[in-house]
Amino acid sequence: MENDTSNSQNFRKFTSIENSNRSLQQPLMDCINIFSVSINFILFYLIISDGRRRESKLYRSILLIQTFSLWLSQLHWGSFHGLVFLFPFPGLYGIGYLTPYLSSYVLVITWLSLFAITVLTKFLILIVRLRGVARQDSYFRFSTVTYFIFTALLSFYILVPMPFCWISSGSSVLETQTFVKNNYPNAMKVLDIPGVFIYTDSWKFRRILIVATVLMVTGGCLYLVLCQVILYEIHQQCxxxxxxxxxxxxxxxxxxxxxxxxxxxxIAAAPVFHILNAFRDPEADIITLTIISNAIFVSSPIPYAMTILYQNTAYRRFIVSMFRFRNKQKTPRIGATIQVSMVNIKNSPRTSNSGN
Structure with a gap:
């Protein structure tokens, strides 16, 4: 992505700006989110109402927060914001329902916060499981204060860096206009897009990528370590x-x-695709592929919720009972009823006596 503050100018035209027809994106995202609502609300209901589960109330509360924040974050991305990346031009904007009222700069901060909560709860679930399986004399049997301190540090590590990088990457309207005029003179049309956000410093964009990569790598390592510790404690409890x-x-x-x-x-499909787009030919038409990648990204709560529903036996039975076709009670035919009645009349004692 050519996003330098140097005096070099890029006179090429960007298809992502010139071709603004994205009429398919919003209806597609709305359809996905409508289906996601139906699936996830069933899951929410089961998590809240099912008291027969072995998990504690704390675990179920964290799971509810996790699934709800994931569903809400993707609903926000797809329908409320309707995010559109302009890569390889260094900018983005929204076509969703909230874009007439809020800029993309503000809406992205909202999504980052919601999704960070989802990531945090993934770790909290492992911490709750570790507390449940750790032996009394185990090295991993930490005190409540230790768990609180670790959770606080983990929360800061997950919730703060990405929103901070995004907030600090903002620029004033005058800085944005000057940047586009000096570096992309043939892309002045982008300034007419309501609520558009433009990176005016290439380092700000690279910093977001670096921080995101560091968080994913270190977070993945921590997740694997926690899983390994839990497996070790389970093995020791045999x-x-x-x-x-x-x-x-x-x-x-x-x-x-x-x-x-x-x-x-x-989740990883869309970010990887958009990052690759940042280094593509500006004249390449990738709008359709961008919409498809966004659709995969927004639909992530659906397979996630379906996986939870399938893995839990009680949830699975509830789903089956909803779609089970109960056998209707068979009613006797009228003709058969009359025949049976006639047979009973003929064989009755009164009929026999009258015949004699």
Missing amino acids: KIWSEKVLKYHRKALKDTVIQTIILTVF
Whole structure:
């Protein structure tokens, strides 16, 4: 992405700016989010109402916050903001329902905060599981104060860096206009887009990529370490717990990891694609591919919720009962009823006596 503050000018025209026809994007995102609402609200209902689960109320509360924040963040991305990247031009804007009232600069901050909550709860679920399986004399049996301190540091590490990088990357209207005029004189049309956000410093864009990469790598390593510690503690409990309890805890951890993998696959598709777009030919038409990648990204709560519903036996039974076609009670035919009645009359004692 050519986004330098130097005196070199880029006189090329950008297809992402010249071709502004994205009439397919908003209806597609709305359809995806409508389906996502139906699936996720079933999940919300089951998490809240199902009291037979073995997990604690704390675990279910965290799971509810996680699924709700994920659903709301993708609803925000797809419908409320309707984010459109202009890469390889260094900018973005929105076509969603909130864009007439708020700029993309503000709306992106909202999405970053919502999604950061989702990521944080993924770790909190592992912490809750570790507290549940750690032995009394284990090195990993931390005090409540230690857990609070670790959670506070983890929250700061996840919730602060990305929003801070984004907030500090903003520019004034005059700076934005001057930047486009000096560096992209043939792209002045972009300034007419309501609420558009433009990177006026290439370092600000690279800084966001660097911070995001560091967070993903370190967060992934921490996630794997926590999973390994939980597996170790479960293995050490084999002399105390029954086979049924051990099997349950192994399955619970396995289900959590599978959920994370599925979510990561859908979430990672769009950012990787958009980053690659930043280095493409400005005249390449990639609008359709961009809409498809956004659709995959916005639909991530659907497979995530369906995975949770499938993995839980009680949830799965509830879903099956909703769509089960109950056999209707068979009613006897009128003709058969009359025939049976006639037979009973003929065989009755009164009929026999009258015949004699």
